[in-house]
Amino acid sequence: SQQGEEDPQALSIQEGENATMNCSYKTSINNLQWYRQNSGRGLVHLILIRSNEREKHSGRLRVTLDTSKKSSSLLITASRAADTASYFCATERGGVGTASKLTFGTGTRLQVTL
Amino acid sequence: AAGVIQSPRHLIKEKRETATLKCYPIPRHDTVYWYQQGPGQDPQFLISFYEKMQSDKGSIPDRFSAQQFSDYHSELNMSSLELGDSALYFCASSRQLGVSEAFFGQGTRLTVV
Numbered sequence: 001s002q003q004g005e006e007d008p009q010a011l012s013i014q015e016g017e018n019a020t021m022n023c024s025y026k027t028s029i030n031n032l033q034w035y036r037q038n039s040g041r042g043l044v045h046l047i048l049i050r051s052n053e054r055e056k057h058s059g060r061l062r063v064t065l066d067t068s069k070k071s072s073s074l075l076i077t078a079s080r081a082a083d084t085a086s087y088f089c090a091t092e093r094g095g096v097g098t099a100s101k102l103t104f105g106t107g108t109r110l111q112v113t114l
Numbered sequence: 115a116a117g118v119i120q121s122p123r124h125l126i127k128e129k130r131e132t133a134t135l136k137c138y139p140i141p142r143h144d145t146v147y148w149y150q151q152g153p154g155q156d157p158q159f160l161i162s163f164y165e166k167m168q169s170d171k172g173s174i175p176d177r178f179s180a181q182q183f184s185d186y187h188s189e190l191n192m193s194s195l196e197l198g199d200s201a202l203y204f205c206a207s208s209r210q211l212g213v214s215e216a217f218f219g220q221g222t223r224l225t226v227v
Contacts, residue, residue, distance in 0.1 A: 033215055040223070042118075042204060043157065045215040088156060090216075101147060101159045101170045102206075102216055 005105055006089055012111040019076045021108040023089030024069075032065055033102065034074050035088045043088065046074075079112045086110070116140055118219035120205050126225045127195050135190040135222045139207030145169070146188045147216060148180055149204040157204060163188060195226045 006023045013019050023032070031050045035043040049056045049065045049072065056063045062075040076083055086109045090102040119138040127133050139146050145164050149157040150173075159172035163182035174180075177195075182188040192199060202223050206216040 035218075040202070040221075042218040042220040043206075045217060048215050101162050101172060103159060104149075104157045106156045 006087075006108045008108060009106065010109045010111070012113065013079055015079060015081055015112055015114050017079055017112075019079050019083070019110055019112070021074045021087050021089075021110070023072045023074070023105050025072075025089075025091045025103075025105075026070065027091075027093065029067075029091045029093055031092050032063075032072050033090045033092065034061075034063060034072075035090060035104075037086045037088065037107075039086075046087075076110075079110075081112050081114055084110060084112045118205055118207050118217050120203075120219035120222050122222060123220065124223045124225075126227060128227055129195055129197060131195050131226075133192045133195060133224060135192070135203050135205075135224070137188045137190070137205030137207075137219060139186055139188070139205070140209075140217055143186070143207035143209045143217075145208045145216075146182055146186070147206040147208075148174075148188070148190050149206065151202040151204060151221075153201075155201075160190070192224075197226050200224060200226045 033048045034046045037043045047058045047063050049063050060077045065072045086107045088107045089105045092102050121136045147162045148160040151157045160174040161180050162170045166182045178192050180190045202221040204218050204221045206218040208214050208216040
């Protein structure tokens with residue numbers, strides 16, 4: 001099964017509303033990252049939250065991390081049509097000086113309509 | 115600022131042919147990842163390199179191989195191509211993995227016909 005599973009798989013909201021996406025994972029992690037992908041394009045890093053952090057903000061983005069529940073949420077406030085994209089969470093394990101891999105979830109497809 | 119460069123951007127190959135995808139990481143990044151993303155699928159990890167050594171291996175078929183060169187660029191070699199290999203292939207780079215985010219290239223769209 002997926003290391004990162006997201007829900008909902010698809011979300012449709014109107015411009016100005018808030019969008020919340022959730023991500024669950026199964027193993028211990030160093031950090032959890034959220035990425036955005038426009039259709040057929042590369043993934044763009046949005047925000048990284050370390051395992052010892054509980055909440056982080058970046059502009060209109062708010063990320064929470066609950067390591068006891070192995071879950072994270074991404075909140076986009078005051079959404080815009082330009083926020084329409086797929087959003088992925090990715091978990092990272094491994095220590096400093098070693099390399100491991102980012103494991104991506106299944107993604108949430110967000111549609112923001114005018 | 116320099117980003118991750120992938121080439122080619124698009125590639126069309128026939129079944130059983132060979133393809134080579136190239137990735138040029140951001141300068142001073144010491145880690146390179148390769149991912150495969152099928153239509154409507156999430157990115158699947160293939161392989162990673164840290165300081166030019168293979169570090170981790172995911173769901174990479176035996177027909178595929180990769181390496182990272184002395185200048186840190188990486189190449190993904192795919193042989194005996196199959197229709198199911200058609201996908202977007204992304205390369206990402208990061209610095210001191212475990213403490214920083216990965217930056218992705220725009221991807222190579224491989225179509226096998």
